[in-house]
Amino acid sequence: MKKYSGFTLIELMITLFIAGILLTVGLPSLDSFMQRNRLVATTNELISAFHVARSEAIKLNARVSICASSDGVKCSGSTSWNTGWIVFVDRNGDLLGTGAACSAPGTDCLLRSDKRTANSQLTVAGVDNNSTAVSAFTFTSRGLPKDTSGASRSGVFSICSLDTGGSTIGSRAVVLGLSGRVRVSDNAAVITCP
Numbered sequence: 001m002k003k004y005s006g007f008t009l010i011e012l013m014i015t016l017f018i019a020g021i022l023l024t025v026g027l028p029s030l031d032s033f034m035q036r037n038r039l040v041a042t043t044n045e046l047i048s049a050f051h052v053a054r055s056e057a058i059k060l061n062a063r064v065s066i067c068a069s070s071d072g073v074k075c076s077g078s079t080s081w082n083t084g085w086i087v088f089v090d091r092n093g094d095l096l097g098t099g100a101a102c103s104a105p106g107t108d109c110l111l112r113s114d115k116r117t118a119n120s121q122l123t124v125a126g127v128d129n130n131s132t133a134v135s136a137f138t139f140t141s142r143g144l145p146k147d148t149s150g151a152s153r154s155g156v157f158s159i160c161s162l163d164t165g166g167s168t169i170g171s172r173a174v175v176l177g178l179s180g181r182v183r184v185s186d187n188a189a190v191i192t193c194p
Contacts, residue, residue, distance in 0.1 A: 032169070035121065035122075035161045035163075035169060035170065036161070036170055038119070038121075038122055038161065039122065039159060039160075039161040039170050039171075039172060040172075042122060042124060042159050043159050043172045043174060043184060045114055046081075046085070046124065046157060046159070046174050047174055047182050047184065049066055049085055049087050049112060049114060050066060050137075050174070050176060050182040051182060052087050052111060052112050053065070053066045053087045053111075053137070053139050054139045054143045054180050054182075055143075056087070056089070056111055057139035057140060057141055057142075057143055058139075058141065058142070058143045060089060060141075061141045062089050062090075062091060062141055063089070063090045063091065063093055063138055063139070063140060063141065064087065064088070064089055064090060064111065064138070064139050065087070065088060065090040065095055065136050065137065065138040065139070066085055066086070066087045066136065066137050066139075067085060067086060067088075067095060067135055067136035067137075068080065068081045068083075068084075068085055068135050068136070069083070069084050069085055069086040069113070069115070070083045070084070071115065072084055072086060072113040072114070072115030073086070073110070073113070074086070074096060075095055075096055075135065075136060076135070077135050078135055079125060079126075079133035079134060079135050080123075080124070080125055081124040081125060081126065081157070082116075082118050082119065082122070082123055082124050082125075083115070083116060083117070083118050084113070084114045084115040084116045085114050086110060086112065086113045086114070087110075087111045087112040087113075088108060088109060088110045088111055089102065089107075089108055089109050089111060090108055090138060091107060091108055092108065093138070093148060095135075095136045095138070095148065096108070120162070121161060121162045121163070121164070122159070122160070122161055122162070123158075123159070123160045123162065123193070123194055124157060124158075124159050125157065125158055125192070126155050126156060126157035126158070126174075127155060127156055127192065128147075128153050128154065128155040129152075129153060129154045129155065129178075134155055137153065137155065137176065139180060143180045144178070144179070144180050145176055145178070145180055152178050153178075154175075154176055154177050154178045155175075155176045156173050156174070156175050156176070156185075156190050156191075156192075157173065157174040157175075157176075158171060158172075158173055158190075158191045158192045158193055159171065159172050159173070159174065160191070160193035160194065162193075162194070166194070168193040168194075171186075171188070171191045171193050172184055172185070172186060172191070173185040173186070173187065173190050173191045175190065
């Protein structure tokens with residue numbers, strides 16, 4: 001007589017039942033894990049963009065700006081940075097940005113682009129030292145953040161992770177000092193979430 005090996009129907013049903021329970025318990029924590037990772041990744045990308053802007057301003061001995069951008073090519077003029085930002089050489093100080101690659105000296109050119117799809121569960125917005133919402137920051141050839149009139153400028157960017165109901169579940173701040181130094185803060189006093 002031949003002996004068959006394999007799973008019985010009862011064993012298969014019990015395995016599927018246990019897998020269903022594990023998925024039911026694990027999926028909410030997986031979503032939370034993904035939200036935390038998006039928060040950290042966005043914070044690191046914004047810090048990196050500020051570092052690039054400052055170092056390139058010093059290296060090129062030129063004004064370099066970072067601004068909110070919805071297309072990854074030019075400044076949007078918006079104070080919401082949810083859809084991304086660009087870093088560009090801003091020789092004339094008009095804060096318009098350009099999608100052109102850096103080839104000809106003396107012209108505006110794109111150094112870095114961070115285009116992202118809008119995510120209703122992640123917000124990025126900044127205010128300057130006067131508590132005014134910002135759409136751009138400019139670094140001088142000395143690596144100092146200034147506004148268009150030449151006055152010193154610092155700021156705080158709040159990056160907030162929201163649940164499906166719009167409540168904040170995590171937040172971080174990217175703080176830009178008057179010296180051009182950039183750091184991360186978890187201090188709730190400096191973070192402004194919707």
